[in-house]
Amino acid sequence: MALATSFGPGVLGRLDGSVKRSGAVTRRNISALRSAYWLVVISGFFEPLLYLLSIGVGVGGLVNKMALPDGRLVDYAVFVAPSMLASSAMSGALAETTFNFFGKMKFMKLYDGVLATPVRPMEVALGELTWAMIRGSLYSAAFLVIMVVMGLTSAGWALLAFPASLLVGLSFGGLGMALSTFLTSWQDFDVLGTLQFALFLFSGTFAPVSSYPEAVRLLIEATPLYHAVELIRGLTTGSPHPVLIGHAAYLVVMGILGLAVAGRRMGRLLLK
Amino acid sequence: MSPFRRPRPAPDQVTGPVGATGGAQAPDAPMIHARGLVKRFGDFTAVNGIDVDVARGESFGFLGPNGAGKSSTMRMIGCVSQPTGGVLRILGMDPRRQGTGIRARLGVCPQQDSLDPELSVKENLVSYARFFGIPRRVAKAKADELLEFVQLTERADSKVEPLSGGMKRRLTIARALVNDPDIVLLDEPTTGLDPQARHLVWERLFRLKQQGVTLVLTTHYMDEAEQLCDRLVVMDGGKIVAEDSPRALIERYSTREVVELRFGAASLEDMAGKLAGLGERIEVLPDRILLYAFDGDEAAEAVTGRGLTPSGTLVRRSTLEDVFLHLTGRTLVD
Amino acid sequence: MAAVLSVLETDLMAYRRTWRASVLSSFVLPTLFVLGFGLSVGSFVDRGGQLGPVHYLDFIVPGMLASTALQVAFGESSFPVFSKFEWIRTYHAMVATPLRVVDILGGDLLFLLLRLLTTTVVFLAVTSAFHAVHSWWAIAVLPVAGLLGIAVAAPIFAFAARVDQDGYFPMLMRFVVIPMSLFAGVFFPIDRLPEVLRWLAYISPLWHAVVLCRAATLPGFGVSVLTAVGHLAYLAAWAGAGFWLALRAFRRRLVI
Known part of the structure; x- marks a missing residue:
């Protein structure tokens, strides 16, 4: 499963390299959906689904029922599905805001063109984020529909989990924007990809954090994907608890901080 | 070394x-x-x-x-x-x-x-x-x-x-x-x-x-x-x-010298008609007329001798470029 | 042979500068996975008892080993090959020397083989430290990983020589490599798959390598000599056909 992050940097960035500039940043991204790029976008939906089927259903068949925090016992797929939703919201938002954004900023000099117009850096950032959100929300909605069809959650809880998945995307989008202003070379993506992969593995995604040693557990609880997974799992498994508000608050704060940092640093980076 | x-x-x-x-x-x-x-x-x-x-x-x-x-x-x-x-x-x-x-x-x-x-x-x-x-x-x-x-x-x-x-x-x-x-x-x-x-x-x-x-x-x-x-x-x-050899090609396919004539806004086709008989060959380009002649200065004098007043006159030695364009045509193949 | 080795030498010269990035994808990530997934999820699977006395960690280690070889093969055969035709054009420079097309292809595949073997050795060493390797037969995974790598890479070499844009590789990754990694017996036995998917797994080279690797590291999963030869023959067929296709594609591209 080194898969998700194993293909080298430059993949998505190069794909929309032929795209023309446009003042409206979000619209530019939608118009970027050309030739092979739309297939990449579509495939972004299949990936979490395939993981769900392989790990949730396939490996799940080898696992007894899992205990939720409220004591109920559920199938492993019910436990894993919200993790996949949260992880794909994270990686979608990060890919779009770090990888693509970085390529456009550093190599295609795309924003130099945009910024020659009255558009301000922060508006650029928000435009990019909006695009990441639109794409991410489509993935999330489709994934939730499949969860309902597979009986992994109910329609009502899925409706509540949907805005939560948007929050996850927004929050990681903000983080990604901020991170991208610190990246200096494509090599940094290898490091970023590895960190992201570690989050994907350890954030209570495949096993409850309570099964980890105390020190590891505390470390995990400080990282963002953990909160995203817990928030979404709380909703899709239908066990609302006040602590969910805490998880949501973590994500809101991270998103706002990310955007604030991105806005400040981007202005400095791009306007010199 | x-x-x-x-x-x-x-x-x-x-x-x-x-x-x-x-x-x-x-x-x-x-x-x-x-x-x-x-x-x-x-x-x-x-x-x-x-x-x-x-x-x-x-x-x-x-x-x-x-x-x-x-x-x-x-x-x-x-x-x-x-x-x-x-x-x-x-x-x-x-x-x-x-x-x-x-x-x-x-x-x-x-x-x-x-x-x-x-x-x-x-x-x-x-x-x-x-x-x-x-x-x-x-x-x-x-x-x-x-x-x-x-x-x-x-x-x-x-x-x-x-x-x-x-x-x-x-x-x-x-x-x-x-x-x-x-x-x-x-x-x-x-x-x-x-x-x-x-x-x-x-x-x-x-x-x-x-x-x-x-x-x-x-x-x-x-x-x-x-x-x-x-x-x-x-x-x-x-x-x-x-x-x-480059020199031999120039001698064979071009003249020793070329006069480049510019005529401001005047119609070059009309001008070319008036130049008929001068030099060995005349070629009309979009912005100038090339007059191929053994002695460029002599040809240039002949032009003014006909009462024509070019806005610009340049006498130069013939180059391989003249040969090349003569042989392969002036339409740009690209 | 000297000609093939000179191509390998150039690949190694370049790898001296780029090996760091490959350590992440071919070593750190799989190790993280074995720890993160194999140990934690493994404890639940072991409690489920579906795999009998076999620990889940032990079960997925040989699978991950084959899967890592698949990743390395994809990584070395997609963008790099495309790049040598389209971006940096070094294949075009090489074919102007006394090298024949078969030397160029052979040299690059030999380099891939070295990458596969070193990756596999390191992977074996690390997983042995976690007591996930149970037989001296584990050495046999080296040729298996090598053969799988060539079986996968050679057709991708051919593909990379024929496509006109790199946008096809993410597709190949997402629609072929990832599904193969997820459903070809790496994470769970394929008899749990629906009939149709099981046949897809049979077709994939990865499954055959997973069976062989598992037979080598896990005593309970041994296969008969005849079965082993069958799996090896299937992988060799992919490798052979792939090499032939790649040679044709390279010739078409370089010697026209």
């Missing part, structure tokens, strides 16, 4: 005995010999029956607009493309059967850069030399020597990427020389370079020529052809339309 020791025995190559047979050819036999050479790609005929002979130590040029068949011809000579028909002998060998043996004794400088960005400048030369079966120690010494020759010694350990276009081209030329080739093939060696870089490349190629290396090059820069070529052919539509 010179990196080239000549004459020298055929290099001992990975290809073994094949490479050796060509070395036995008669000293005055042509390095390249083509008769009725044809290259087709499906229905398209890129090279349509050309005859070429290149002698040892000669500097030979293929001129022509894009699509004339120059590059296809060069690829056949470089033994990376099989002739569809006709005879082709390189160093006395048959490229259909002895491609590796021939390539072992060629140096190729392609039109597009193909340097390895993951290797340093020097490593590019060493690794390339290894493809020729040159021992590593010899390859390293050779690389130093060649870097000196193309004036890149101080960049030996640099990466390739930050080099300027001219430096990359010089490095590519150095790479083409690692095996002390009998023939160096240069496909548009200075296309895309700025004037200083072009002159530096020309100067290095001229040094090679002086050292007796056989150069075969394609170009569409007329000044390049005049500078470097002892003899050249003009190709158009896959055929050779003229062949000779």
